[in-house]
Amino acid sequence: MSTLATATVDLVAFSDNVATVQRCLTGGAQLCAVVKANAYGHQTLPCAKAALAAGATWLAVSSAAEAAYLRSNGIAAPILVMGAISAEELTIALEAQADVVAWSEPFVEAIARTGLPARVHLKFDSGMGRFGTRDAQELARVAAAVTATAELELVAVMTHFATADDLEDPFFSEQLTRFTRLAKELKASYPEIFLHAANSAATLRQPDSHFDMVRCGIALYGMDPYGKDPYAHKLKPVLELHSYVASIKPTAAGESAGYGRRFVATEATNIATVPIGYGDGFRRALSNNSQVLIGGQRYRVVGSVSMDSITIDLGAQPTVTTGQRVTLIGRDGDQQILAEEMAQWLGSINYEVTTGLLPRIPRIELPSEEQR
Ligand SMILES: *Cc1c(COP(=O)(O)O)cnc(C)c1O
Secondary structure, three states: OOOOOOEEEEEHHHHHHHHHHHHHOOOEEEEEEEEHHHHHHHHHHHHHHHHHHOOOOOOEEEEHHHHHHHHHHOOOOOOEEEEOOOOOHOOOOOHHEEEEEEOOOOHHHHHHHHHEEEEEEEEOOOOOOOOEEEHHHHHHHHHHHHHHOOOEEEEEEEEOOOOOOOOOOOOHHHHOOOOOOHHHHHHHHHHOEEEEEOOOHHHHHHHHOOOOEEEEOHHHHHHOOOOOOOHHHHHOOOOOEEEEEEEEEEEEEOOOOHHHOOOOOOOEEEEEEEEEOOOOOOOOOHHHOOOEOOEEEEEEEOOOOOOOOOOEEOOOOOOOOOOOEEEEEEOOOOOOOOOOHHHHHHHHOHHHHOOOOOOOOEEEEEOOOOOO
């Protein structure tokens, strides 16, 4: 193996997930593929291209720089910048011909001051309590300001759900009701606008939330929006994370492995050292608290996760040999470690597991560009 640790990104599985999500869309809703944060750690450009090839018609990112990156790499599809944009970043977003989100009159004035043509989506805060305005009258004033400015085009009204991933929580349907009411009112005044609200969790559970477009990220990467089992929704995990056994060391009772001696052998065993660590995004909270797959078997990560390595307890009679592949996320034989399982070890969510993989890990597209 040429590299210490690598992540494979299965673009066939990704395209299948795009198709799976698309099959559940109702009323002709379009699919906007969310590729922010390096496509949740999966690499922006290959995922953006694969999403569009598989039938997504829009892309969404969080920042102006992400939009500019897509445009400068030849992406022609509409791009929505969903996050906050500073005055400096506005020019970057608009020069990249990305659509922007607005919810205040001063921001509309800032857009106008750039002198650039701009397509604007209004953001209604129906309950997320982050970006957007809760005030329907303010949104109506912002809509009027957009349509009154020559260079600006009012394109859509949107919202974002806070609890769509929690099937028990009634707040989701409350948000949906609030947004539906507001959207009807706005559409009466501006019939040309379109509506979008759903993330992956809403898309999979609630056809009423699809409106004219859905904005899906996590499901396309083959992770479960509800944090449990992607296969329950016919989603295929896209990313696998691998390293290899760099050394195997017989370890006697009383001998330790790693910083702080947080593992001390209680009986004779063998410790494998695997060259991946928190410098790669294999988080230190996984110390003495996680497993890996080698040769189709599960083994415990013992001791502290270092910046560049982890130590694995192979037991007294190891069948593992030096050089063998180690799977940190993914399938090996009958065993599989999902991002969802790693998230549980971390007390986190699947989103953070793949998004947290650091640049030192090369992402390898499957099939490779030559094979496609
Ligand atoms: C990230 C994001 C999404 C995508 O959410 P998933 O749960 O990954 O499908 C949709 N809308 C907004 C505003 C977002 O920030």
